[in-house]
């Protein structure tokens with residue numbers, strides 16, 4: 001078994017708001033074997049001198065779409081599956097090389113991609129999937145033009161983020177199918193969206209009965225529902241129906257945030273996607289209906305972070321970037337730290353993310369028995385969050401599962 005001993009630097013443990021000097025971290029195989037404030041004697045281990053650098057846990061993004069190689073989601077869904085899978089492989093590698101060692105896919109990725117990573121066929125983060133997101137006809141997952149009334153379920157295509165499904169029985173069956181196919185949680189589109197042509201932001205997606213049915217199916221399988229949500233009304237309804245993971249939440253109000261916190265929900269803001277769409281969406285094929293909707297959610301982004309923070313609603317790190325806009329990934333750090341402390345933002349991408357991925361204690365932490373997902377960073381990210389930006393440029397090493405994917 002390959003083992004490594006990291007020593008001689010500082011360690012960022014997201015449970016603490018300052019760096020720890022003088023810790024030794026021993027990795028054996030896939031896992032962290034031991035963390036100690038005294039020198040660890042590990043004769044067979046390769047010694048890695050941190051030499052003044054900072055060792056921190058690999059990062060977690062809880063809202064990505066690894067099959068979204070294009071901003072135009074209708075075109076993306078129609079791409080040949082072989083092409084869509086190979087495009088996803090490139091996106092997965094890019095995520096890993098930015099220091100994200102775990103990502104939660106919120107619609108699109110299938111079990112084949114999970115297997116490809118686990119089998120070492122593709123370099124990518126640990127991948128937690130929802131399978132295809134469920135959308136009602138005319139909802140956020142319905143990318144058909146208004147005049148296109150052809151039946152399309154999209155669910156067979158690797159490049160499709162969603163499948164269309166209507167009615168209590170049908171959503172139950174769809175949820176069961178996704179779980180059978182390997183989904184680790186279920187994603188639903190419970191509100192209008194930006195990148196879809198026919199649904200205003202304030203439209204509610206699915207009936208309460210449909211949402212409750214999906215929640216029951218997810219709970220029967222030991223998991224939870226994540227819902228795409230913007231408006232306060234939609235978020236309040238989703239929480240009432242038992243939805244656990246609240247995606248986006250740009251237009252949330254304080255009373256709803258407090259109720260969500262009481263219910264034990266976790267929010268996943270994704271502010272960078274609206275900045276990136278505003279900058280480039282139009283040139284990348286986003287239709288005029290969509291462009292007109294961007295600012296409705298973009299302008300409330302920072303206020304939503306403050307509302308959720310003071311309500312005590314935990315926030316995970318998310319990005320939700322489509323296609324070439326993924327190069328703006330690092331901007332999410334900078335946007336969040338305009339209103340939140342760097343330590344809170346780092347906790348969102350480690351501790352909170354681990355909880356939402358149901359991998360608490362296993363990822364997002366430097367502790368014995370956790371997976372050896374580790375980054376060596378050029379300085380202190382608590383003092384300079386930009387060290388986590390620029391596509392991994394300030395990371396001299398990236399390790400996932402005890403394997404180096406980057407080592408300067």
Ligand SMILES: [Zn+2]
Nearest residue numbers: 063065106320
């Ligand atoms: Zn999304």
